[in-house]
Amino acid sequence: MSIDVILEKQRAFFQSGATLSIDFRLKALKKLAQEVDFMESEICDALKRDLGKSDYEAFMCEIGMVKSEISYMLKNLRRFAADKRVYTPLAQFASKSYTKPSPYGNVLIMSPWNYPFLLAIEPLVDAIAAGNTVVIKPSAYAPATSSVVEKLITNCFPQEFVSVVTGGRKENAELLNKKFDFVFFTGSQEVGKEVLRHAAETLTPVILELGGKSPCIVDSTANIKLAAKRIVFGKFLNCGQTCVAPDHILCHSSVKDKLAAEICRQIRLQYGESALSNADYGKIVNKKHFDRICSLIDDKKVIYGGKTNAETLQIEPTVMDNVSWDDAVMQQEIFGPVLPILNFKSYDELYRRLNNRPKPLALYIFSRDKNCIREVTETVSFGGGCVNDTIIHLATSEMGFGGVGESGMGSYHGKTGFDAFSHHKSIVDKKLWIDLPMRYQPYNRKNYGKLLRIFLK
Numbered sequence: 001m002s003i004d005v006i007l008e009k010q011r012a013f014f015q016s017g018a019t020l021s022i023d024f025r026l027k028a029l030k031k032l033a034q035e036v037d038f039m040e041s042e043i044c045d046a047l048k049r050d051l052g053k054s055d056y057e058a059f060m061c062e063i064g065m066v067k068s069e070i071s072y073m074l075k076n077l078r079r080f081a082a083d084k085r086v087y088t089p090l091a092q093f094a095s096k097s098y099t100k101p102s103p104y105g106n107v108l109i110m111s112p113w114n115y116p117f118l119l120a121i122e123p124l125v126d127a128i129a130a131g132n133t134v135v136i137k138p139s140a141y142a143p144a145t146s147s148v149v150e151k152l153i154t155n156c157f158p159q160e161f162v163s164v165v166t167g168g169r170k171e172n173a174e175l176l177n178k179k180f181d182f183v184f185f186t187g188s189q190e191v192g193k194e195v196l197r198h199a200a201e202t203l204t205p206v207i208l209e210l211g212g213k214s215p216c217i218v219d220s221t222a223n224i225k226l227a228a229k230r231i232v233f234g235k236f237l238n239c240g241q242t243c244v245a246p247d248h249i250l251c252h253s254s255v256k257d258k259l260a261a262e263i264c265r266q267i268r269l270q271y272g273e274s275a276l277s278n279a280d281y282g283k284i285v286n287k288k289h290f291d292r293i294c295s296l297i298d299d300k301k302v303i304y305g306g307k308t309n310a311e312t313l314q315i316e317p318t319v320m321d322n323v324s325w326d327d328a329v330m331q332q333e334i335f336g337p338v339l340p341i342l343n344f345k346s347y348d349e350l351y352r353r354l355n356n357r358p359k360p361l362a363l364y365i366f367s368r369d370k371n372c373i374r375e376v377t378e379t380v381s382f383g384g385g386c387v388n389d390t391i392i393h394l395a396t397s398e399m400g401f402g403g404v405g406e407s408g409m410g411s412y413h414g415k416t417g418f419d420a421f422s423h424h425k426s427i428v429d430k431k432l433w434i435d436l437p438m439r440y441q442p443y444n445r446k447n448y449g450k451l452l453r454i455f456l457k
Contacts, residue, residue, distance in 0.1 A: 003135075003174055006163045010106050010133040013160035019103060019131040022081055026074060028128050028157065033070045035156045036063065036121070039148065043117055046144035050116060051238065052282030052314075061238065062118040065395060069122050072397035072414055073129045080129070080418045088428070091456055095430040101422040103131030104205070105181030110172070110195070112187045113141035113285050114241040114335075119186045119209075120149050124162065126417030132182070133161055137175055139187075140168040141285050180204055182421065186243075189406060207410030207420055209243070210403055211333050214362035214382070215354060216246035216390065219372060220254045227366040227388070228262035231339075232270055234364070234390025236317045239282045240337040241289075244362040244383075246390055247334055248323070250350060253343040260321050260341055264304040267317045276307060276314050283313045284336060290315070293336035296329040305337075325353070347372065354380050359405030364390050383407050 018024060036043070043063055047053040053061075073080075081101055088097040107127045111120035120138050127134050136153065138146035150164040165171055176198040185195045186209040199206045216234075218227050235246045251259050267275070275281045284290040290313045297306060297318060305318035315337050323329060323340040330340065344350045363382035367373050373387055383403035384393050394401045394413070400420075402411025412420045438448040 001159060001163075003165060003171075003178065006135060006159055006165070007106065007178055007180075009160040010135070010163070014103075014105050014133045019133060019161070022078055025081075025129055025131055026077060028161070029070050029074055029077075029125065031156050032121075032125070032128070033067065033074075035152055036066060036070075039152055039155075042148050042151075043145070046142075046148040047117060049144040050113070050142040051241070051285060053238065054280040054282075056280070057238070057282075058117075062115055065118055066121045066125065069125045069397055069413070069417075073125055073418070076415070077129050077418075080415055081131075089456075092428060092430070093436065094434050095428050097426070097428050100425040100427055101130070101418070102425055104421060104423055105132060107132040107134045107182045107184065107421060108137065108175060108178075108180040109134060110137045110175075110183070110185045110187065111139060112243075113139035114238060114243070116142035116145035117149065121152075123184050123186075123412060123417070123421075126412055127184070127421045128162070129418050130421035132421055134163070135175070135180075136162070136164045137172065138164065138166065140166070182206070184412075184421075185209065192408070207402070207412065208408045209401075209410075209412075210361065210406070210408040211243040211335070212358055212360040212403070212407040213247040213330070213333050214244060214360040214364070214385075216249045216364040217350065217366065217376060218249060218251040218255065218259055219365070219367040219369065220252040221368040221372075222255065222259075222366040223368070223388070224255060224258050224262050228259060228266045229270075230389050231364075231366075232263060232266040232317070235339050236267070236271070236337050237391065239284060239315070240339075241282075241285065241335055242391070243335075244391060244394060245335075246339070246362075246364055247360070248330065248340045248342060250353075251341055251343050253345050256321075256341065256343045260303060260319065263319055263339070263341075267304060267319070271317060275305070275316050276309055276312070281314070284315060285313075287313065289336070293334065293338060296332075296334060296336075296338055298323075298327065298329070301327075301340075347375065351379055359383075359403070359407050361403045361407035362386075362393070381405065383411075 044055045044058045047058040083098045083100050085098045109123050120136050138149050146166050153162050153164045179202050183199050183206045189210045192208045192210045272278050301320040303319050303321045305316035307316040318338045320340045323342050359381045361383040363385040365376050366388050386393050397414030400411035400416030401413045402408055438452050
């Protein structure tokens with residue numbers, strides 16, 4: 001079915017009012033949950049083929065998070081979708097005021113290759129909960145998972161409700177040239193700019209989930225052993241191909257050597273002496289990205305790892321020390337298993353560096369100093385993050401997840417996700433039994449000016 005036909009059918013379906021029913025949305029979410037359960041092994045196999053993910057990691061980082069988001073929506077959807085009464089000013093007497101969540105209509109979700117199941121289906125959950133019809137465009141760089149996503153959606157929903165369009169740049173360009181009511185994109189800054197440019201042509205609202213060089217600060221008061229353990233987990237999960245992975249470490253010079261040694265020890269503990277022989281260690285998505293990441297490794301500064309296998313597209317967890325801000329590895333988002341360590345001597349120096357760079361999607365700080373933690377989280381602009389941990393801030397439906405500035409716009413997950421895919425209409429319901437006269441002309445009638453000032457005080 002052509003893209004034009006899909007869009008025509010989806011517009012007609014939305015205009016029929018079918019998706020406005022809360023029962024319809026709940027039924028759709030339950031069906032999706034059942035199908036995810038039924039196809040779990042196929043999803044795991046696809047993620048293994050595309051990215052080398054183990055079944056455990058596939059469930060922990062993709063399937064389980066989708067299931068959690070569905071469960072959250074099933075529990076809370078009726079409350080989220082209900083009209084919300086708000087205060088009515090005296091000047092509007094007698095009336096009631098309320099906001100009404102309403103779906104945008106026909107939504108486009110463009111998902112990336114690094115978490116190809118999670119980042120296609122989790123925003124879909126929020127879009128369905130909000131009452132939209134949806135076109136999903138999965139990444140061509142994860143073909144096995146794209147095929148499974150297409151099968152999953154075909155088994156769950158008719159195309160006039162939710163449809164999957166596969167393909168590469170040609171299909172991306174065609175979709176971006178169509179008129180949607182809302183666009184949700186996850187991916188690189190470069191492509192995000194293109195999405196925003198096309199959306200501007202039709203004044204289409206967008207959410208952009210991008211990336212950036214997310215810093216990980218370790219100060220002199222940090223628990224070094226635990227910091228290293230959690231940094232290694234967050235950095236090398238999915239071989240570093242995570243938009244919120246710690247991109248680099250900014251470590252206080254007094255503990256830098258101790259941290260570097262502990263990070264190397266933690267890599268051995270978590271991945272074994274040879275990560276490339278570890279069956280649970282994944283791979284880089286394709287040769288293009290493999291070559292790009294390899295080009296960022298400076299052998300003279302490697303203190304751990306550095307081995308690669310071009311046949312399996314694997315790169316060892318690699319740590320680089322004595323890195324400067326001018327090194328090649330600091331000129332772009334790494335998005336791979338290479339961890340540079342830089343040092344700092346004062347927070348003033350750190351703030352000058354961070355606040356003059358593009359705003360990152362995430363920031364992590366390891367410290368026991370509550371004042372420093374407060375100062376960093378207040379002073380530096382970033383999308384979201386953790387104190388004394390990495391990654392986990394996006395694993396809850398109780399908080400929105402999104403970027404700021406160069407790392408994106410808008411957020412989703414849970415209630416924030418429902419709101420992201422909804423337009424909230426502001427409505428005043430005015431009563432008929434009284435009609436205050438002071439707003440009508442002529443304005444020079446006695447005492448009306450005084451009454452108006454009282455009402456609007």
